Structures are given as C-alpha cells and as structure tokens.
Amino acid sequence: MDTTHPVYIELYYQMRKREDLRSREEITLIALKEWMTREYGQPxxxxxxxxxxxxxxxxxxxxxxxxxxxxxxxxxxxxxxxxxxxxxxxxxxxxxxxxxxxxxxxxxxxxxxxxxxxxxxxxxxxxxxxxxxxxxxxxxxxx
Known part of the structure; x- marks a missing residue:
C-alpha cells in the first residue's frame, strides 16, 4: 500500500495528536474489520x-x-x-x-x-x- 496517501498522513497525524501507541497496520486492520462488519453484515x-x-x-x-x-x-x-x-x-x-x-x-x-x-x-x-x-x-x- 502507498503510505504517502493523504488518508495515511491524516491517520498518522490523528494518532500522534491523541498519543495513540498502536501501529498504523493495527489501526488499518481495525478499520477494515469494522467496514466488513457494516458492509457484509457479519453477526x-x-x-x-x-x-x-x-x-x-x-x-x-x-x-x-x-x-x-x-x-x-x-x-x-x-x-x-x-x-x-x-x-x-x-x-x-x-x-x-x-x-x-x-x-x-x-x-x-x-x-x-x-x-x-x-x-x-x-x-x-x-x-x-x-x-x-x-x-x-x-x-x-x-x-
């Protein structure tokens, strides 16, 4: 993935601002799981x-x-x-x-x-x- 995309830059900024110690990969996985739950209606x-x-x-x-x-x-x-x-x-x-x-x-x-x-x-x-x-x-x- 292209980590220079504006979405990744905004993610990095928001994580630093909130002193979130999780990695970008971990946050990306959380976002993908939530999106799949919403889109595909997992139980x-x-x-x-x-x-x-x-x-x-x-x-x-x-x-x-x-x-x-x-x-x-x-x-x-x-x-x-x-x-x-x-x-x-x-x-x-x-x-x-x-x-x-x-x-x-x-x-x-x-x-x-x-x-x-x-x-x-x-x-x-x-x-x-x-x-x-x-x-x-x-x-x-x-x-």
Missing part, C-alpha cells in the same frame, strides 16, 4: 457476558493502577489480557496484586467513538437503584 451477537452486562466483540477494558494503564479486549466470546483468557475479576486482581471490585475499577469502551465508562455505570439496572450511589458515597467518605 454482532459475539461477545462476552459479564453477569448482566454484555460486552460485544472488540470491546476494550482498562484498569489504571499506580499510574499505569492495563488493557484487555473481548475477542469473539472470550476476554483476553496479555494473550491469556481471563475474567474481569481475575484480571483486576492480577493487575492490582490483590482482590479488587472489578465493577468499580474497570472502565469500558465498546467502540472507539465512545468515551471510557466505568463498568458499574454500564451495568444493567444501575439507573433504577438511586439509593445505591448515595450509600456508596457515604461508605467511600469513611474509607
């Missing part, structure tokens, strides 16, 4: 079911621990981190070195257009339990 029912939260194929998960970001990704119906199959709770415990509340510590981005959102906020039914946030804030203030 979107692949994904990881985390209790009552469904994470579609390609969803990225992030934990920040000691100022370092760690990432995992949903591939087909598995959650993969560092090339190993894991669960959100086991991954949070492995990254942090202790048992953690994965719902509170993991941030999720289902696609690149979405912002990172805390797993607890995406969890089904969280908006129907308004007292939970009040109790959580009170509990956190005494920790």
């Amino acid at each position: 979107t029912d692949r994904g990881y079911q985390w209790k009552d939260l469904f994470l579609p194929h390609g969803t990225r998960l992030r934990i920040t621990h000691r100022r370092l970001c760690y990432f995992a990704q949903v591939e087909s119906d598995l959650l993969m981190a560092d090339g190993k199959i894991t669960t959100p709770n086991a991954w949070a415990a492995e990254v942090c070195g202790m048992v953690r509340n994965a719902w509170r510590d993991i941030y999720i981005r289902r696609n690149y257009r979405e912002p990172w959102t805390r797993a607890h906020d995406l969890r089904a039914g969280a908006e129907r339990r308004p007292g939970v946030n009040r109790r959580r804030r009170a509990r956190r203030s005494t920790d």
Whole structure:
C-alpha cells in the first residue's frame, strides 16, 4: 500500500495528536474489520457476558493502577489480557496484586467513538437503584 496517501498522513497525524501507541497496520486492520462488519453484515451477537452486562466483540477494558494503564479486549466470546483468557475479576486482581471490585475499577469502551465508562455505570439496572450511589458515597467518605 502507498503510505504517502493523504488518508495515511491524516491517520498518522490523528494518532500522534491523541498519543495513540498502536501501529498504523493495527489501526488499518481495525478499520477494515469494522467496514466488513457494516458492509457484509457479519453477526454482532459475539461477545462476552459479564453477569448482566454484555460486552460485544472488540470491546476494550482498562484498569489504571499506580499510574499505569492495563488493557484487555473481548475477542469473539472470550476476554483476553496479555494473550491469556481471563475474567474481569481475575484480571483486576492480577493487575492490582490483590482482590479488587472489578465493577468499580474497570472502565469500558465498546467502540472507539465512545468515551471510557466505568463498568458499574454500564451495568444493567444501575439507573433504577438511586439509593445505591448515595450509600456508596457515604461508605467511600469513611474509607
């Protein structure tokens, strides 16, 4: 491919501006997969079911621990981190070195257009339990 094409130059500029550390080839593959999914209608029912939260194929998960970001990704119906199959709770415990509340510590981005959102906020039914946030804030203030 001709990497001097204006699209590649714009891609390189946008990646540098956002400090994206992925390679151009990786971004190109992601774009091609998304285009094929849209154009050819590949099934979107692949994904990881985390209790009552469904994470579609390609969803990225992030934990920040000691100022370092760690990432995992949903591939087909598995959650993969560092090339190993894991669960959100086991991954949070492995990254942090202790048992953690994965719902509170993991941030999720289902696609690149979405912002990172805390797993607890995406969890089904969280908006129907308004007292939970009040109790959580009170509990956190005494920790």
